[in-house]
Amino acid sequence: MLLFGLLGKSPWQAVSMFFVEPLASKRGVAEVLLKATPLALCAVGLSLAFRANVWNIGAEGQLIAGSIAAAAVALAGAGSGGWLVVAAIVAAAAGGMAWASVTAWLRDRFNANEILVSLMLVYVAQLLLSYVVHGPMKDPAGFGFPQSPMFDRAARLPLLLDGTRLHVGSLLALAAAAAAWLVLARSVIGFQLRVAGLAPRAARYAGFSSRRVLWTTLLVSGALAGIAGGAEVAGPMDS
Secondary structure (H helix, E strand, O other), X not given: OHHHXXXXXXXXXXXXXXXXXXHOOHHHHHHHHHHHHHHHHHHHHHHHHHHOOOOOOOHHHHHHHHHHHHHHHHHHOOOOOOXXXXXXXXXXXXXXXXXXXXXXXXXXXXXXXXXXXXXXXXXHHHHXXXXXXXXXXXXXXXXXXXXXXXXXXXXXXXXXXXXXXXXXXXXXXXXXXXXXXXXXXXXXXXXXXXXXXXXXXXXXXXXXXXXXXXXXXHHHXXXXXXXXXXXXXXXXXXX
C-alpha cells in the first residue's frame, strides 16, 4: 500500500484489485483454485521431502517431465475411451518419478548434493520440453508454432464448475494434502520421515534406512509434481 501511495495510486484500489476482485465472481474463484492446483500438488510432495531433510528443489523439472509423459500418452491414445485421461495422469506420475529418480540415484550413489542436482535438472527438462514441441510432438497443422496437437476430449479432465476452467485436478490436490497429513501424523513411515529430518543420528540409531527415506521422499514428491504437470496439460480448454 505504501508503494502504490508513493506512486500516486490509490492504495485501497490496489488492495482491492489483488485480494478482492479475484474472489468477487465464480469465474474468478475458479481461476484462483485452478492456478493453486499444481502449486498445491508440488507443495505437498516437497513438504514430505523437506520434513525428512531431503531438499528437492527441482519440482518444476519434475512437473515438466510429468506433463511431457502425460501428453505422449494422450496423443498416442487418440480415439480411445474414457480411460485415456486416467492413463495420462498415471504416465504423468511415472514421468515425475523418473525425473526425481535421477536426483535420488546421484545422491545415493555418489553423494551428490540433491539441491544442485534437482535444480540443474529443471533446465534440462525445459530444454527437453523445447525439443519435443519443436520435434516429435509438434503439431503438423500448427503453422510452425511450437505446440502439440490438440488432445481428444477423452484425454481431458472433467469440469467441476460449468462456465469455468476448474477441473477435478483440484480435488486431487485436496486428496493429496489429506493423504500427506495422514502419512506424517498417523503412520510409521511418517514417523520415520520426521525423525530422519529432526534427528538423523537418532534415526540411524533406531535402524531407520536413510536410503529408503531418500528414495521414498524424492519419488513421492516427483510423482506429485508430475501429476501437477499432467493436470496442467489435461485440463479443459477455455469454456
